[in-house]
Amino acid sequence: xxxxxxxxxxxxxxxxxxxxxxxxxxxxxxxxxxxxxxxxxxxxxxxxxxxxxxxxxxxxxxxxxxxxxxxxxxxxxxxxxxxxxxxxxxxxxxxxxxxxxxxxxxxxxxxxxxxxxxxxxxxxxxxxxxxxxxxxxxxxxxxxxxxxxxxxxxxxxxxxx
Amino acid sequence: xxxxxxxxxxxxxxxxxxxxxxxxxxxxxxxxxxxxxxxxxxxxxxxxxxxxxxxxxxxxxxxxxxxxxxxxxxxxxxxxxxxxxxxxxxxxxxxxxxxxxxxxxxxxxxxxxxxxxxxxxxxxxxxxxxxxxxxxxxxxxxxxxxxxxxxxxxxxxxxxxxxxxxxxxxxxxxxxxxxxxxxxxxxxxxxxxxxxxxxxxxxxxxxxxxxx
Numbered sequence: 001x002x003x004x005x006x007x008x009x010x011x012x013x014x015x016x017x018x019x020x021x022x023x024x025x026x027x028x029x030x031x032x033x034x035x036x037x038x039x040x041x042x043x044x045x046x047x048x049x050x051x052x053x054x055x056x057x058x059x060x061x062x063x064x065x066x067x068x069x070x071x072x073x074x075x076x077x078x079x080x081x082x083x084x085x086x087x088x089x090x091x092x093x094x095x096x097x098x099x100x101x102x103x104x105x106x107x108x109x110x111x112x113x114x115x116x117x118x119x120x121x122x123x124x125x126x127x128x129x130x131x132x133x134x135x136x137x138x139x140x141x142x143x144x145x146x147x148x149x150x151x152x153x154x155x156x157x158x159x160x161x
Numbered sequence: 162x163x164x165x166x167x168x169x170x171x172x173x174x175x176x177x178x179x180x181x182x183x184x185x186x187x188x189x190x191x192x193x194x195x196x197x198x199x200x201x202x203x204x205x206x207x208x209x210x211x212x213x214x215x216x217x218x219x220x221x222x223x224x225x226x227x228x229x230x231x232x233x234x235x236x237x238x239x240x241x242x243x244x245x246x247x248x249x250x251x252x253x254x255x256x257x258x259x260x261x262x263x264x265x266x267x268x269x270x271x272x273x274x275x276x277x278x279x280x281x282x283x284x285x286x287x288x289x290x291x292x293x294x295x296x297x298x299x300x301x302x303x304x305x306x307x308x309x310x311x312x313x314x315x316x317x318x319x320x321x322x323x324x325x326x327x328x329x330x331x332x333x334x335x336x337x338x339x340x341x342x343x344x345x346x347x348x349x350x351x352x353x354x355x356x357x358x359x360x361x362x363x364x365x366x367x368x369x370x371x372x373x
Contacts, residue, residue: 009263012256016249082247085208086308087236087264089229 005095013096016083017076023068024104030064031108031147032115035139039116042135043125050135057142065105065150066157069097073158080158094155101151102144109143162214164200170212174200178214180366184315185346187338189359192368198352199244199320201368205350206241206318207231218316236264240309244320244352246301248308250294254285257293258308265312275311283307284333298325306334310341317341319351323358335361 038057042050073080073093080093113136120132162179166172174197182188190198203209204216207223215224219238223231235241240261248257255276262272280286285303293301302325309317317338323331339361341347351358359365 006263006269008269012252012260012263015251016260018251079249082249083260084228084232085206085235085241085243085247086261087232088260089232089264091229092264 005092007099009092010096010099013083013088013093014100016079017072017093017096018079019072019097019100023072024100027065027068027101027104027147028108028111030068031061031105031143032112034060034064035109035112035143036115036119037112039113039135039139040119040123040125042116042139043120043132044123050138054138054142057139058146061105061109061143061146062150062153065101065147066153067150069101069151069154070157071154072097073155090155090159094151097155098148098151102147105147106140106144109140113139162204162211162216164197164204164209164211175211182348182350184219184348185342187342187349187361187363188351189362189365190350190352190368191354191359191365196368196370198368202318202320202350202352206239207235232264236261236312238314238316240312240314240317242302242305242309242317242319242322244324246298246305248293248301248305251292253290253292254280254296254304254307255289257304258311261308261312267312275313279307279311282337283310299327299330302326303330303333306337310337313345314347316348316350319349319353321352321354323353323355331355331357 034057038053042053045053080088083093116139117132117136163176164174164178166174178201190201192198200209204211205218207216207218207226210224215222217223218234221234223234226234249260252260258279259272259276262275267275276289277286280289283303283306285300285307288296288300288304293304296304302322306322309319322334326334335357338349338351338358342349349362351362353359
């Protein structure tokens with residue numbers, strides 16, 4: 001019986017590509033920094049401003065995660081070539097990096113959003129409970145989409161080279 | 162087929178290479194160091210492309226395959242023991258050996274069973290939990306061999322497989338090569354300088370000239 005990409009496969013590949021705790025921390029802290037600032041700002045601006053903030057989160061995190069994944073792929077080019085010699089596809093390798101970056105990126109964004117909400121309260125932000133929930137969701141959605149796109153862009157750049 | 166290197170193809174490795182390997186054969190490729198033996202093996206594995214011409218493996222033209230399709234084909238059909246170690250040093254013996262089974266999309270239960278069996282067969286089951294970076298060169302070569310065999314590939318490609326092995330390890334490998342070729346009909350293509358390997362092979366190809 002066959003199956004698709006598994007968590008175990010992702011973990012083994014991530015370790016093979018040297019996606020270490022430092023990489024996780026880097027992804028999570030970048031995501032947290034962007035998310036906390038964006039969530040805080042969203043509580044003091046109107047709808048247009050909030051949309052612009054969502055765009056900023058998306059662009060910053062897409063560029064950041066693209067750079068991180070591109071770095072992972074380029075520093076492990078020999079390992080990638082070794083893994084491909086035993087059957088690894090570019091999809092498996094990209095999925096392994098995607099899994100790590102998405103997971104830690106989302107965790108960082110969630111933490112950042114909470115910090116942003118708390119700071120907004122402390123500074124007298126104008127958003128009500130429902131608006132706050134929507135703002136946090138927008139931040140999380142924008143950061144996950146950006147991370148996915150960033151890893152995909154970084155992977156494509158690495159395969160091209 | 163033809164194979165040359167350099168921007169204008171000035172270093173010619175093979176000018177006009179044409180031969181057929183029958184299913185279930187055991188072929189040894191011998192020749193001086195630097196004569197292009199590894200290049201030929203890499204081309205059969207789809208790791209390098211010929212400059213012109215085609216390589217047909219099990220009815221499929223591997224020279225026309227996209228890299229991902231080639232990787233999938235390799236995962237299903239070939240076990241590769243390269244001369245340069247390609248194990249992942251950060252992973253354990255067991256994890257290295259199970260990798261090809263992940264790429265071939267084998268389920269968990271079968272994967273565990275196959276890894277256990279092959280480690281037992283190669284005689285390194287006791288080292289399953291050891292991180293590869295702590296193994297000796299010979300032990301790594303045995304693990305590399307286990308990784309090549311784990312998915313029961315119909316084709317086994319080996320580049321100087323006994324070079325780094327002590328006599329006991331060599332005997333284990335030679336016994337497996339002989340047994341698998343005779344009883345399972347596994348096709349074996351091996352580059353070697355080892356007379357014990359050429360004695361086992363049914364056919365020996367000789368590359369005479371060193372590349373300038």
